[in-house]
Amino acid sequence: xxxxxxxxxxxxSARLCADLLSPSGKSSPRPKVNQVRxxxxxxxxxxxxxxxxxxxxxxxxxxxxxxxxQDRLQASLTAMCERGGFxxxxxxxxxxxxxxxxxxxxxxxQLAAFSSMLGEAMVHAGNLFTSxxxxxxxxxxxxxxxLAVRRFLFGGVPFCLVVLCPQTCDERAEVELSVDELxxxxxx
Amino acid sequence: MxxxxxxxxxxxxxxxxxxxxxxxxxxTRLGAKVLLVDGDPQGGLxxxxxxxxRTQAGLVQLLTNxxxxxxxxxxxxxxxxxVIGAGVVTTDDVLQFEELALAGQLAISIRELAHDFDYVLIxxxxxxxxxxxxxxxxxxxxxxxxxxxxxxxxxxxxFLKLIKSMADSDNPGLRLEGVLVTMMNxxxxxxxxxxxxxxxxxxxxxxxxxHIPFNEAFEVASLHATPVALLPAAALAARPYLDLALELxxxxxxxxxxxxxxxxxxxxx
Numbered sequence: 001x002x003x004x005x006x007x008x009x010x011x012x013s014a015r016l017c018a019d020l021l022s023p024s025g026k027s028s029p030r031p032k033v034n035q036v037r038x039x040x041x042x043x044x045x046x047x048x049x050x051x052x053x054x055x056x057x058x059x060x061x062x063x064x065x066x067x068x069x070q071d072r073l074q075a076s077l078t079a080m081c082e083r084g085g086f087x088x089x090x091x092x093x094x095x096x097x098x099x100x101x102x103x104x105x106x107x108x109x110q111l112a113a114f115s116s117m118l119g120e121a122m123v124h125a126g127n128l129f130t131s132x133x134x135x136x137x138x139x140x141x142x143x144x145x146x147l148a149v150r151r152f153l154f155g156g157v158p159f160c161l162v163v164l165c166p167q168t169c170d171e172r173a174e175v176e177l178s179v180d181e182l183x184x185x186x187x188x
Numbered sequence: 189m190x191x192x193x194x195x196x197x198x199x200x201x202x203x204x205x206x207x208x209x210x211x212x213x214x215x216t217r218l219g220a221k222v223l224l225v226d227g228d229p230q231g232g233l234x235x236x237x238x239x240x241x242r243t244q245a246g247l248v249q250l251l252t253n254x255x256x257x258x259x260x261x262x263x264x265x266x267x268x269x270x271v272i273g274a275g276v277v278t279t280d281d282v283l284q285f286e287e288l289a290l291a292g293q294l295a296i297s298i299r300e301l302a303h304d305f306d307y308v309l310i311x312x313x314x315x316x317x318x319x320x321x322x323x324x325x326x327x328x329x330x331x332x333x334x335x336x337x338x339x340x341x342x343x344x345x346x347f348l349k350l351i352k353s354m355a356d357s358d359n360p361g362l363r364l365e366g367v368l369v370t371m372m373n374x375x376x377x378x379x380x381x382x383x384x385x386x387x388x389x390x391x392x393x394x395x396x397x398x399h400i401p402f403n404e405a406f407e408v409a410s411l412h413a414t415p416v417a418l419l420p421a422a423a424l425a426a427r428p429y430l431d432l433a434l435e436l437x438x439x440x441x442x443x444x445x446x447x448x449x450x451x452x453x454x455x456x457x
Contacts, residue, residue, distance in 0.1 A: 007385045009342045013367075016348035017394035020355070020364045124219035 072185045073100035076178060084174035086165040087145070091182060092116055094158040105164055119151045119160040140167060148172075152179050154186050190223065190302035191440070193309055193365055194327045198343035198350075200314035202333045203370035205232040206406055208311040210426070211331075213415035214433030216268040220306040223261065224271045225298060227323045228313040229282045234273035237264070238413035246275025250297055251288050257301050272301065289322025298326040316350045324354045329365035331396075336369055336382040365439075368432070369399040398432040 077089045081102050088103040090111045098112035105111070118137055126134035137149040141164075148171050150161045161179060165171050195208045205228075212222040226233035226246065234240050242262050250260045250272075263270045276285050288294045302308045312323050324330065330351055334340050348364070355362040367390060373379045386395060405425035409416040417426035 007341075007382075007389070009345055010382075010385050010389045012345040013341075013348055014389040014391065014394075016345060016352060017364065017367070017391050020348065020352055021391055021393050120219070127219050128217055 069185060070100060073182065074102070076100075076181050076185060077102045080174055080178040080181075081163070084163070084165065084171055085169060086163045086171065086174075089161065089163045090115060091159060091161045094119060094160075099159075111162065115149060115160040115162040118147075118149045118162070119158055122149070122151050123158075136172075144168075148175060150175050150179055152183065154183050159186075190305040190308045191329070192298065192302055192327045193307065194227070194312045194320075194323055194330045195309060195333060196312035196320060196324070196330055196347070197314060197333045197340075198316055198347040199335075199340045202314075202335045202340055203400065204228075204314070204333050205236050205311050206410070207331065207333050207368060207370060207400070207429075207432075208233055208309045209236050210406075210415050210417070210429035211432055211436070212269055212307070212309050213417055214429045215307050215309075215436070216266055217417075217430060218433055218437055219268075221268045221304070222270070223301060223305040223308045224269065225301070225308060225310040226271070226273045227294075227310045227319065229274050229276040229285050229319065230313065231274055231276060233271065233311040236410055236413060237271050239271045239273050243273070244275070244277050246273030247294060247297060248275035248281050248285050248288070250275065251293050252284065257297070258304075261301065261304075270305070286318055286322075289319045292322065292325055294322050295326035298323075316346060320350070321354065321358075324351070324362060325359050327359070327362055329363045331365045332367045333370050334367055334386075335371050336379040336386065338378070338382065341382055341386075364394060365436070366396045367394055368396045371402045372399050373402045396432060396435055398428055398435050400428045400432070 073091060077091060077100050080086065081089050088101070088105055088111075090101040090104050090108060091099045092112035092115045093099060094116055096109075096113035096116035098108045101108035101111065118139070122134045122137050126132055133151075135151045137147075137151075139147045139149070141147055144167055145164060146167045146169075148163050148165060152159055152161065159182070161175060161182065163171055163175060195204045195211070197204060208224055212224045215222050224233055224237065226239070231240065234246070239262055243260075245255070245260060247260075249255055250257060260275075261270045261272050274285060276282050285294075298308065298310065310323050310327065312320050332344070332347055332351075334344060344367070351362060351364055367386070369383060369386065372383060383399070403416075403425040405416050405419060405422040409419050409422070409425075412419065415426070415429075416422050417430070419425075
């Protein structure tokens with residue numbers, strides 16, 4: 001048995017929806033898939049890695065002294081970048097306040113705020129998928145470079161360490177060492 | 189300040205309360221802090237969440253007894269989700285609730301409550317009457333729930349006209365979040381035909397890609413006064429509402445990205 005329904009209300013609804021969604025309307029469009037944004041940018045980290053050598057004078061953890069805690073954080077990040085061949089790094093707290101930054105590729109405040117947002121995204125990912133903590137995020141930002149984000153807690157307060165490095169770089173060990181060091185510096 | 193979303197429709201029994209409760213739970217799984225507001229004097233959400241076992245007080249008492257807002261909000265075991273009832277106990281309360289809604293007092297209170305949350309989901313009563321108009325005054329957007337049945341579809345234009353009328357006059361910030369198809373029975377020829385017509389005719393942005401299939405687990409969940417995801421072995425039933433929460437977040441992020449898009453930008457670095 002076939003039915004012939006009157007769908008005129010759907011047509012009327014469609015016109016009303018189109019009206020509500022018109023440019024002056026404010027509804028957000030349904031996300032489109034396969035929408036790729038092309039970014040024609042050089043990949044500076046890989047080029048820098050090729051020229052890097054490991055000088056004997058790079059300070060180790062015990063050499064990281066300074067008058068203020070910020071000096072020591074800065075020195076620790078600088079040493080980490082030099083040891084690991086990272087292009088830049090930033091450490092920020094959960095609110096996006098930049099504690100220290102080394103050659104940030106964009107304004108350090110922007111990178112710190114972005115780090116804090118990524119840190120929060122990791123918490124959400126942890127809640128959603130594992131009911132636990134997700135503390136590491138690796139984000140390819142072009143064909144050759146990546147951002148590696150390491151979220152860590154100190155005194156129950158979340159912080160984020162973000163490094164920019166080539167995708168071929170195995171940054172984990174260097175980052176873990178630096179997190180230990182950062183926690184020691186942050187300790188009162 | 190939270191995003192305030194009404195779950196509403198002209199027709200009753202189309203899954204508004206179920207959507208408010210389960211979408212709210214889905215958003216908490218994404219880390220958001222969610223307040224569920226029972227805007228229906230019948231107290232559907234208060235029943236569905238078992239709030240009435242904890243307190244009968246709600247919005248009416250908040251507005252009439254000069255009570256502090258945080259005293260009236262009841263947190264669930266998961267501290268990321270809280271519920272406030274309508275507070276309608278007597279027939280006088282119903283009249284008072286309607287008067288407060290029409291006077292805009294309800295909207296002011298809901299906006300004040302929203303400060304402590306990421307999302308406020310309002311379970312609106314069925315219809316296009318004064319209470320619904322009063323609740324829509326407080327809202328940023330509306331999710332219209334719809335069964336893919338001819339009678340439900342017939343009521344859709346009148347509700348969309350209400351949203352348009354509110355957006356044109358009393359609440360210029362109000363927008364249609366989307367039409368959500370609920371209780372979809374894929375085996376029914378009627379449901380399939382109506383759903384196909386909705387997909388074919390409604391603009392893509394006006395309809396959620398996620399739809400909620402009919403599942404008896406929702407009935408079981410309402411017996412237990414719990415989101416369906418908390419039932420053992422109800423993962424299949426719970427999945428669409430988690431998908432809906434993700435779709436809502438994706439729409440929100442996309443809208444934010446579009447607002448902040450700078451055509452001259454060449455990317456992050």
